[in-house]
Amino acid sequence: MAEAALKMDPVADAASAPLLSVDNIEVVYNDVILVLRGLSLKVPQGKIVALLGSNGAGKSTTLKAISGLLKTEDGEITRGDVTFLGEKINQIEPDKIVRRGIFQVMEGRRIIADMTVLENLRLGAFTRRDNEVKADIERVYEFFPRLRERTGLAGYLSGGEQQMLAIGRAMMARPKLILMDEPSMGLSPLMVKEVFAIIKKLNTELGVTILLVEQNARIALSVADYGYIMEQGKIVLDGTAEMLQTNEDVKEFYLGQGGGEERKSFKNLKSFKRRKRWL
Amino acid sequence: METQLLFQLILNGLIVGTLYGVVGMCFVLIYKASQVVNFAQGEFLLIGAWTCWWLLTAWNIPFFWGFLIAVAFMMVFGMAVQLVVLRPLIGEPIISVIMVTIGLSIFFQALMKWMFGTFAQPFPPIFTVDKVNVLGLQVQTAYLLSTGVSVAIMAGFAWFFKYSRMGLAMRATAFSQQVAQSLGISVRQVFALSWGISAAVSAVAGVVVGMVNGVSSALSYFGIKVFPAVILGGLDSIFGAVVGGLIVGLLENLGQFVDSQYLKWGNLYEIIPFYALIIILMIKPYGLFGTRDIERV
Numbered sequence: 001m002a003e004a005a006l007k008m009d010p011v012a013d014a015a016s017a018p019l020l021s022v023d024n025i026e027v028v029y030n031d032v033i034l035v036l037r038g039l040s041l042k043v044p045q046g047k048i049v050a051l052l053g054s055n056g057a058g059k060s061t062t063l064k065a066i067s068g069l070l071k072t073e074d075g076e077i078t079r080g081d082v083t084f085l086g087e088k089i090n091q092i093e094p095d096k097i098v099r100r101g102i103f104q105v106m107e108g109r110r111i112i113a114d115m116t117v118l119e120n121l122r123l124g125a126f127t128r129r130d131n132e133v134k135a136d137i138e139r140v141y142e143f144f145p146r147l148r149e150r151t152g153l154a155g156y157l158s159g160g161e162q163q164m165l166a167i168g169r170a171m172m173a174r175p176k177l178i179l180m181d182e183p184s185m186g187l188s189p190l191m192v193k194e195v196f197a198i199i200k201k202l203n204t205e206l207g208v209t210i211l212l213v214e215q216n217a218r219i220a221l222s223v224a225d226y227g228y229i230m231e232q233g234k235i236v237l238d239g240t241a242e243m244l245q246t247n248e249d250v251k252e253f254y255l256g257q258g259g260g261e262e263r264k265s266f267k268n269l270k271s272f273k274r275r276k277r278w279l
Numbered sequence: 280m281e282t283q284l285l286f287q288l289i290l291n292g293l294i295v296g297t298l299y300g301v302v303g304m305c306f307v308l309i310y311k312a313s314q315v316v317n318f319a320q321g322e323f324l325l326i327g328a329w330t331c332w333w334l335l336t337a338w339n340i341p342f343f344w345g346f347l348i349a350v351a352f353m354m355v356f357g358m359a360v361q362l363v364v365l366r367p368l369i370g371e372p373i374i375s376v377i378m379v380t381i382g383l384s385i386f387f388q389a390l391m392k393w394m395f396g397t398f399a400q401p402f403p404p405i406f407t408v409d410k411v412n413v414l415g416l417q418v419q420t421a422y423l424l425s426t427g428v429s430v431a432i433m434a435g436f437a438w439f440f441k442y443s444r445m446g447l448a449m450r451a452t453a454f455s456q457q458v459a460q461s462l463g464i465s466v467r468q469v470f471a472l473s474w475g476i477s478a479a480v481s482a483v484a485g486v487v488v489g490m491v492n493g494v495s496s497a498l499s500y501f502g503i504k505v506f507p508a509v510i511l512g513g514l515d516s517i518f519g520a521v522v523g524g525l526i527v528g529l530l531e532n533l534g535q536f537v538d539s540q541y542l543k544w545g546n547l548y549e550i551i552p553f554y555a556l557i558i559i560l561m562i563k564p565y566g567l568f569g570t571r572d573i574e575r576v
Contacts, residue, residue: 106458173462
């Protein structure tokens with residue numbers, strides 16, 4: 001049995017290839033600032049993958065490298081490949097990447113403040129030409145009933161409602177892969193729970209694959225299937241969500257638990273700093 | 280007799296004002312979509328009018344078709360200007376872009392003088408009656424037509440930005456180019472389209488004014504008159520451009536009334552919009568309808 005699994009024929013291999021794979025990419029901003037130094041990760045079809053790490057580790061940059069939005073910020077992929085559905089997408093313009101089925105929900109929601117909720121949703125479907133847009137708007141309202149009542153400008157929505165609108169707008173594009181950048185930013189703990197329940201629902205009910213960047217490691221790992229932890233532009237640890245949740249280092253640095261008695265005192269700060277470097 | 284003149288001038292002001300409003304909208308369209316202050320807006324009127332005039336006089340095409348061809352040509356022309364001249368300037372300092380549009384303005388003026396001469400050329404007569412009587416006031420038939428067309432264009436713009444896919448995409452691009460791209464909108468397409476629409480609609484205004492006054496480089500002064508209108512309205516507000524246009528049109532004509540009846544300075548109507556501009560900007564620096572960003576607290 002084990003041998004049969006190893007000798008898969010190429011066709012079956014292609015079918016089991018991940019939806020998105022990022023291979024050893026290097027990203028440079030303004031031609032000088034090296035942000036990602038050889039980052040690789042894989043996002044399998046139909047899964048939620050969490051990308052965790054501290055501020056400035058390069059999580060958002062990774063997402064922008066995939067969605068192509070890097071180009072709008074004077075950054076570029078100088079080495080490595082981003083492969084989506086078996087095709088390289090490193091050098092493609094961001095609007096064409098959306099057409100291929102990758103949609104990024106940017107950090108800080110970025111809904112269009114001077115448009116109504118409905119106009120924002122219709123813009124989410126900009127790349128579509130079919131006539132099921134109305135039905136999809138209804139579906140978004142079923143996911144987020146409170147958006148239906150908001151008829152004013154989107155700029156006056158609460159933070160949580162804006163996040164819902166941003167996710168709803170992503171649903172309107174019917175993407176294969178949603179890149180979600182810090183959905184919990186600036187939300188109350190209760191609202192964070194609600195938003196993550198919706199992310200899980202998106203994945204299970206609509207079958208959307210999600211790559212999730214998050215500061216709140218605990219809640220991210222609770223919905224994710226697989227997780228990557230990055231520091232200073234590199235992946236330092238990866239594994240299934242259960243594995244990461246029980247890993248002692250992750251527990252200590254990202255989940256704020258464990259770590260034994262000796263690390264709770266300032267006397268042992270040196271040991272903490274050394275440990276913080278991971279490898 | 281004086282009230283008769285006053286009403287006549289108010290009516291003229293409203294008619295010319297709607298034209299200013301339409302050209303103002305075109306100006307705002309380009310500014311909103313691509314953040315370019317287009318100093319060559321008046322030349323779009325000029326080129327459009329000359330194209331139509333040339334089609335009518337040299338080829339004897341019926342007015343309706345000549346008009347349509349001229350507008351279609353200007354659509355393509357506007358996009359071409361954006362593609363060839365302004366696209367390479369994306370990301371350059373705003374002052375460079377402004378200098379380029381000023382350069383374009385001078386270039387097109389000279390080009391038109393070289394091609395068609397410096398004298399005003401009358402349009403071949405299009406309407407059987409030159410003037411019609413509206414409630415006892417004389418109105419040029421061409422202006423009557425222009426008001427109808429202007430109102431239709433304004434309604435078209437309102438529909439376009441509220442309901443059409445590309446209209447929403449343009450508003451998204453005006454909000455943030457990065458957000459627009461994240462939604463799958465090609466910002467380059469939006470830029471080109473905004474220039475195309477702007478040039479085409481300006482050509483409509485150019486033809487109408489040309490029908491009344493004859494076609495000459497004086498048409499491009501319209502582009503200068505439109506500045507106080509759009510700045511009054513707030514530079515980034517399409518609705519503001521229309522209101523600003525009406526205000527400028529009315530002010531001009533009221534200025535003429537006051538001047539001819541009482542002051543006898545001569546030419547007050549030329550400068551009064553600019554006086555009003557200074558006063559309004561002192562009170563409302565964002566213009567009448569200019570939006571400040573929504574801050575959610």
